[in-house]
Amino acid sequence: MSEQKRIPQHVAIIMDGNGRWAELRGKERCEGHAAGVEPVRASLRAAVRHGVKFLTLYAFSTENWGRPAAEVDALMELFCQCVVNEAPELIRQGVRVCMIGERSRFSEKVQKALSEIERQTASGETLTLILALNYSSRSEITRAVQRIAHRVATGELAPEQICEETLSQALDTAPWPDPDLIVRTSGEQRLSNFLLWQASYAELWFPEVLWPDFTEKEFDRAIEEYARRDRRFGLVKGK
Ligand code: IPE
Ligand code: IPE
Ligand code: MG
Numbered sequence: 001m002s003e004q005k006r007i008p009q010h011v012a013i014i015m016d017g018n019g020r021w022a023e024l025r026g027k028e029r030c031e032g033h034a035a036g037v038e039p040v041r042a043s044l045r046a047a048v049r050h051g052v053k054f055l056t057l058y059a060f061s062t063e064n065w066g067r068p069a070a071e072v073d074a075l076m077e078l079f080c081q082c083v084v085n086e087a088p089e090l091i092r093q094g095v096r097v098c099m100i101g102e103r104s105r106f107s108e109k110v111q112k113a114l115s116e117i118e119r120q121t122a123s124g125e126t127l128t129l130i131l132a133l134n135y136s137s138r139s140e141i142t143r144a145v146q147r148i149a150h151r152v153a154t155g156e157l158a159p160e161q162i163c164e165e166t167l168s169q170a171l172d173t174a175p176w177p178d179p180d181l182i183v184r185t186s187g188e189q190r191l192s193n194f195l196l197w198q199a200s201y202a203e204l205w206f207p208e209v210l211w212p213d214f215t216e217k218e219f220d221r222a223i224e225e226y227a228r229r230d231r232r233f234g235l236v237k238g239k
Helices: 018-024 029-034 037-050 062-066 069-093 108-120 137-153 164-170 216-228
Strands: 010-014 054-061 095-100 127-135 181-184 203-205
Touching (some): 018 029, 037 054, 037 069, 037 127, 054 062, 054 069, 069 108, 069 127, 095 108, 127 137, 137 164, 181 216, 203 216
Parallel strands (some): 010 054, 010 181, 054 127, 095 127, 181 203
16 A cells, blocks of 8 residues: 555445346346446456555455346456457556456356456456456355365465465465555445455445446545545554
8 A cells, every 4th residue: 555645555346236237227137237347347447547556346256146147247248348349448548457256167268268368368457357256255264275275285285384375375366465445335344255364454444325326436536535544453552
């Protein structure tokens, strides 16, 4: 985090409220998801403008597979369309796209589209966009523990050598710093299985706005809100 300007280095967003946005307008829930694409573009523009280095977006949870098949299918189609359509603009902005979550559950088509956008944007240095897809924190932590257990079983690691860093490094998010600010739209005040380990000292903000109505201005508000927070990390100020 850059202390001087009080700009969060890493912002994570739980993009919630697409369904309610659509229902309020008498539309299908899927139309709410489609309307959620422009706010992604707006957030990216604003993040780049503020000098945010990492933007994580919670786009699909492991629990979201339990939604009606038509909604899941529409979301998968939307992911594929987006990564293809947005590629030129992402490259232009210097955005590098990465993914967290278990991609093996996605269809081959979706997996291909994701690998392709990661490959195309691999040299982006302005901002890293981390898409949480088929992601849940408990699943991520469970997979991390399995990796560590494997290292112990093969004798590469002794149990007493396991420290917080060992777990951090075994998570999908290993390459990046923890989020400084987590925003959840739509007024819901919960994390819904998102970055539970990484959120230990994150500032949380829960604006009422539904995700399809989220604009660059809303992102600016999040940055302003963050600048007002007093992060103490368990210490006493000025001592
Ligand atoms: C978030 O919006 C998008 C996904 C979970 C994929 P929702 O679809 O959860 O919208 P609400 O919460 O039903 O309004
Ligand atoms: C969290 O939203 C997941 C995403 C935004 C992708 P949900 O709408 O699925 O979460 P709950 O059901 O309200 O907790
Ligand atoms: Mg929701």
